[in-house]
């Protein structure tokens with residue numbers, strides 16, 4: 002069993018396969034700790050980390066506890082608390098510096114006796130005589146590894162999509178993020194401190210503020226070309242200007258860079274298929290949508306869990322329908338997030354979030370999606386996501402004082418401030 006990449010998807014996969022009695026080996030191109038973006042987790046992650054036996058190792062790191070998401074637009078606020086959810090699930094998760102988090106998971110996997118080879122890059126694969134990978138190890142030596150199965154968890158490295166011609170265009174338009182880590186931020190007190198802040202910027206873009214327990218805070222601006230045309234080109238000057246003009250970023254004024262500002266563009270990606278004879282793709286090696294709802298690590302962990310189950314069954318001689326048991330549920334869960342992402346950029350979700358009043362029962366269903374529980378078919382915002390979001394948006398923008406909904410005969414009230 003060869004796992005390419007020791008990000009969250011690779012470590013969860015290796016842990017689950019090892020737990021299932023297999024002998025996985027992980028090869029990781031970089032040396033850890035290494036920087037990677039994607040620092041705000043969702044409660045759903047906790048379920049997978051627990052199943053993989055990795056939760057306690059992560060908990061021991063004392064990461065900042067994230068209890069919800071706070072959306073801000075000027076003076077308007079919309080606060081989602083994970084304690085008030087439709088789906089029975091975790092009421093919290095963490096905000097993690099990924100260098101530390103990924104190293105923690107990889108070390109926990111290695112501590113169980115799973116070989117994790119750092120500085121070892123997969124350069125080629127061959128499936129003609131069974132799965133094989135050509136790697137260049139930390140000493141620069143080239144060697145071939147034969148395995149019963151290859152799992153591509155290479156994230157942005159996209160090893161198998163590149164080598165097997167599996168790349169497909171993303172359905173989402175290209176966007177860019179300019180981000181940094183800062184130290185010396187003036188943090189808010191109370192519940193606001195245990196939230197990711199997502200700020201709708203007057204520029205048309207949006208901003209994340211993700212504090213960590215080590216005193217460092219991650220901040221980023223996301224948008225298209227028109228958004229960034231309103232800011233200086235240099236990432237450093239771009240973020241400084243943002244802190245000046247955006248009142249909701251006042252807490253960041255005067256802070257120092259802990260990680261120099263940098264830009265990342267065109268990160269959304271997709272693939273033609275996520276499994277084949279002797280291989281599968283998990284995590285970002287499959288598809289990446291968008292950072293706005295912090296879904297990346299959750300989908301990475303969930304895909305590892307579902308694919309690991311299929312591998313364990315297949316290698317024990319069971320016939321596995323990968324399309325039904327792996328691809329279909331991943332497409333379904335990703336599809337819920339895609340609806341939310343599209344509705345966000347179309348302005349529909351902000352219209353809903355900042356409507357004066359949305360019935361609590363509806364808010365709890367939306368909150369469960371935002372918590373990553375996108376496989377709970379009892380939730381109408383999962384089962385019938387596109388229609389439900391559209392319906393709620395129409396109610397919010399029609400400015401109707403009250404609307405009788407179909408949700409178990411409940412009365413839903415949506416009032417718009419506009």
Ligand SMILES: Cc1cc2nc3c(=O)[nH]c(=O)nc-3n(C[C@H](O)[C@H](O)[C@H](O)COP(=O)(O)OP(=O)(O)OC[C@H]3O[C@@H](n4cnc5c(N)ncnc54)[C@H](O)[C@@H]3O)c2cc1C
Pocket residue numbers: 005006007008009010011028029030031037038039040041042043121122123124154155156157158159160178221265268283284285286289291292294295296297298299301
């Ligand atoms: C701007 C932005 C903001 C984001 N914010 C969030 C967020 O707040 N929350 C969230 O959940 N997600 C977020 N994401 C998404 C998140 O970054 C990814 O979804 C997540 O890192 C995927 O994990 P992974 O394990 O699949 O891959 P990765 O974490 O990328 O790990 C893959 C590993 O594979 C290794 N590798 C690559 N090529 C090779 C090779 N040839 N041989 C061996 N090893 C190789 C890499 O070195 C790497 O360590 C964000 C993404 C962007 C672009």
